[in-house]
Amino acid sequence: MAVIAPPVPVRRTRRLPSWAPWAVLVGSLVLAALIQFLGEGPTISGVFFIGAIIFTIAITVTSRTVEGERLSKDRLATTLVTLAFLLALIPLVSLVWTVLSDGITRFGPSFLSTDMVGVFGNMVEGGAFHAIIGTLYVTGIASIISIPLGIFCAIYLVEYGKGRLAKAITVLVDVMTGIPSIVAGLFAFTLFLILFGPAYKAAIIGGIALAVLMTPVVVRSVEEMLRLVPNELREAAYALGVPKWLTIVKVVLRTAIAGITTGVMIAIARVIGETAPLLITVGIAQNVNWDAFDGRIATLPVYVYRQYAQGGPSADRAWAGALTLIIIVMLLNLVARLVSRYFSPEGAR
Amino acid sequence: MSKRIDVSDLNAYYGDFLAVEGVDMVIEPRTVTALIGPSGCGKSTFLRTLNRMHEVIPGAYVTGKAVMDGQDLYGPGIDPVEVRRQVGMVFQRPNPFPTMSIEDNVLAGVKLNNRRMKKADADELVEGALTAANLWNEVKDRLDRPGSSLSGGQQQRLCIARAIAVQPQVLLMDEPCSALDPISTLAIEDLISELKNDYTIVIVTHNMQQAARVSDRTGFFNIAGTGRPGHLIEMDDTTTMFSTPTVKATEDYISGRFG
Numbered sequence: 001m002a003v004i005a006p007p008v009p010v011r012r013t014r015r016l017p018s019w020a021p022w023a024v025l026v027g028s029l030v031l032a033a034l035i036q037f038l039g040e041g042p043t044i045s046g047v048f049f050i051g052a053i054i055f056t057i058a059i060t061v062t063s064r065t066v067e068g069e070r071l072s073k074d075r076l077a078t079t080l081v082t083l084a085f086l087l088a089l090i091p092l093v094s095l096v097w098t099v100l101s102d103g104i105t106r107f108g109p110s111f112l113s114t115d116m117v118g119v120f121g122n123m124v125e126g127g128a129f130h131a132i133i134g135t136l137y138v139t140g141i142a143s144i145i146s147i148p149l150g151i152f153c154a155i156y157l158v159e160y161g162k163g164r165l166a167k168a169i170t171v172l173v174d175v176m177t178g179i180p181s182i183v184a185g186l187f188a189f190t191l192f193l194i195l196f197g198p199a200y201k202a203a204i205i206g207g208i209a210l211a212v213l214m215t216p217v218v219v220r221s222v223e224e225m226l227r228l229v230p231n232e233l234r235e236a237a238y239a240l241g242v243p244k245w246l247t248i249v250k251v252v253l254r255t256a257i258a259g260i261t262t263g264v265m266i267a268i269a270r271v272i273g274e275t276a277p278l279l280i281t282v283g284i285a286q287n288v289n290w291d292a293f294d295g296r297i298a299t300l301p302v303y304v305y306r307q308y309a310q311g312g313p314s315a316d317r318a319w320a321g322a323l324t325l326i327i328i329v330m331l332l333n334l335v336a337r338l339v340s341r342y343f344s345p346e347g348a349r
Numbered sequence: 350m351s352k353r354i355d356v357s358d359l360n361a362y363y364g365d366f367l368a369v370e371g372v373d374m375v376i377e378p379r380t381v382t383a384l385i386g387p388s389g390c391g392k393s394t395f396l397r398t399l400n401r402m403h404e405v406i407p408g409a410y411v412t413g414k415a416v417m418d419g420q421d422l423y424g425p426g427i428d429p430v431e432v433r434r435q436v437g438m439v440f441q442r443p444n445p446f447p448t449m450s451i452e453d454n455v456l457a458g459v460k461l462n463n464r465r466m467k468k469a470d471a472d473e474l475v476e477g478a479l480t481a482a483n484l485w486n487e488v489k490d491r492l493d494r495p496g497s498s499l500s501g502g503q504q505q506r507l508c509i510a511r512a513i514a515v516q517p518q519v520l521l522m523d524e525p526c527s528a529l530d531p532i533s534t535l536a537i538e539d540l541i542s543e544l545k546n547d548y549t550i551v552i553v554t555h556n557m558q559q560a561a562r563v564s565d566r567t568g569f570f571n572i573a574g575t576g577r578p579g580h581l582i583e584m585d586d587t588t589t590m591f592s593t594p595t596v597k598a599t600e601d602y603i604s605g606r607f608g
């Protein structure tokens with residue numbers, strides 16, 4: 001006869017009140033400040049650093065005495081994860097803060113609407129209009145080439161590709177993802193040197209260089225999104241007598257469109273700040289160049305680089321240019337979010 | 350709208366692996382044919398050969414004949430897409446298109462094929478298909494809600510409505526009730542009995558009672574061991590199969606003395 005164990009009642013654990021962690025946190029910070037008074041007086045970073053250590057120990061010990069071992073482990077893990085998150089946030093926040101505070105001096109409507117014609121020496125006028133146009137041109141050209149190319153390539157890999165060719169493409173895409181951007185710049189530069197001679201300079205060259213960098217990123221992210229589309233949906237469409245290409249267009253792409261948009265935006269953000277290949281290929285200009293196929297053109301990253309190198313009031317323009325670039329990327333992100341919100345299935349929102 | 354299918358000496362492969370071997374079967378029009386058998390014996394594989402869905406899987410192919418309406422489905426020059434328009438399919442797991450509303454799901458066969466349809470015709474088709482699938486009353490007030498907002502059983506009936514909206518000759522169902530509660534199961538069984546007036550139906554099921562309840566003819570598949578091909582062991586009228594099967598294995602399987 002098997003011995004039947006007597007039923008064990010569910011144990012009730014004592015929990016710390018919800019204000020307790022906050023109290024421990026304040027206590028830890030105060031303690032950290034006090035400790036620092038022993039030395040050279042408290043600094044903000046010192047208080048937070050020592051405070052974090054004290055808090056981690058204090059909350060774990062408190063929780064262990066009151067709540068028991070399992071819950072104290074939970075508290076410890078929660079604290080560590082939160083700390084890691086805050087730590088990761090520091091560079092981000094400080095970056096945004098630096099660019100904002102330094103960029104705001106020059107940033108404004110006149111900065112956005114004037115170019116650098118007739119600006120020299122210590123003049124504080126001038127702006128980045130020409131560079132904004134140039135960046136939009138160059139990134140636009142790169143996008144026009146890379147987005148369709150990347151999406152078609154990903155469709156081939158996911159829906160059609162099998163055997164050697166698909167493997168080779170996958171490897172190539174992987175290798176291309178790791179290409180240093182300067183190499184892409186040299187490639188585009190040399191390509192046009194061979195085709196049109198040394199005198200030819202145009203936005204299109206920079207666009208090609210960025211396209212080389214952007215395409216593999218697009219392929220990779222779109223490929224991942226397409227693989228996420230469940231096979232059942234493809235089969236459901238086939239079973240209704242829908243041909244393969246229509247299934248891809250109307251079911252696979254349609255289901256994955258939100259993810260594809262995000263992936264494409266990430267790819268654009270990846271190349272919009274590229275400097276090195278643009279230095280080689282399109283150089284810099286002082287005025288707006290509306291012709292993408294002829295002449296040097298200014299772009300925001302190169303503009304920032306040049307202005308910063310000049311120092312003095314130009315450095316302020318460099319920060320304002322950096323701020324402009326970040327704002328453009330954020331706007332793109334916003335658009336991507338709206339698009340994917342619009343396309344995502346209602347139930348999943 | 351229903352057709353007879355004559356299957357002769359049909360083999361289904363996954364690459365080198367022969368999954369189903371030498372099936373000879375007659376599927377009568379306006380009847381429900383049930384396919385039963387232990388797991389892995391190739392019921393789903395065989396079912397999918399009937400609308401050429403089998404070859405969608407990379408490396409999979411079929412040899413042999415499946416003649417519908419005097420025409421071999423695997424004959425030269427036959428477009429699998431055309432076959433699938435005539436032979437519809439309902440899958441084991443409900444799979445409505447998540448990006449489409451209930452209405453668009455029913456119209457999926459039309460819309461995905463880029464065919465134009467007058468609004469009035471479309472409305473009529475939606476109502477007709479949903480009514481036939483016993484779902485109209487439950488969803489008529491929320492046709493623009495996403496298909497995934499329905500319960501599992503409703504989703505399965507939505508998939509049936511979607512399949513019959515393209516007006517196929519034959520309807521294949523692979524364990525359509527395996528994910529459903531008894532009430533939805535009954536609803537779908539009632540539906541099958543109604544649909545058989547218009548369609549030829551082939552249904553795979555693990556549920557003996559279900560096979561006995563809904564089908565007119567039953568085919569028993571079996572497999573000699575793992576890695577061996579599945580065979581059609583016996584096929585007869587359902588009443589005969591369940592009362593006096595001629596093969597011992599069938600009797601064992603049906604009475605639960607299997608394995």
Ligand SMILES: Nc1ncnc2c1ncn2[C@@H]1O[C@H](COP(=O)(O)OP(=O)(O)OP(=O)(O)O)[C@@H](O)[C@H]1O
Pocket residue numbers: 363366368386387388389390391392393394395406576
């Ligand atoms: N995509 C596939 N690739 C390779 N082999 C497969 C594939 N699908 C099924 N098989 C094999 O084919 C055989 C038959 O499988 P099938 O799915 O037709 O069985 P079944 O009778 O439907 O089983 P169940 O009742 O569990 O659904 C099995 O041995 C299975 O491993």
Ligand SMILES: [Mg+2]
Pocket residue numbers: 392393394523
């Ligand atoms: Mg199966």
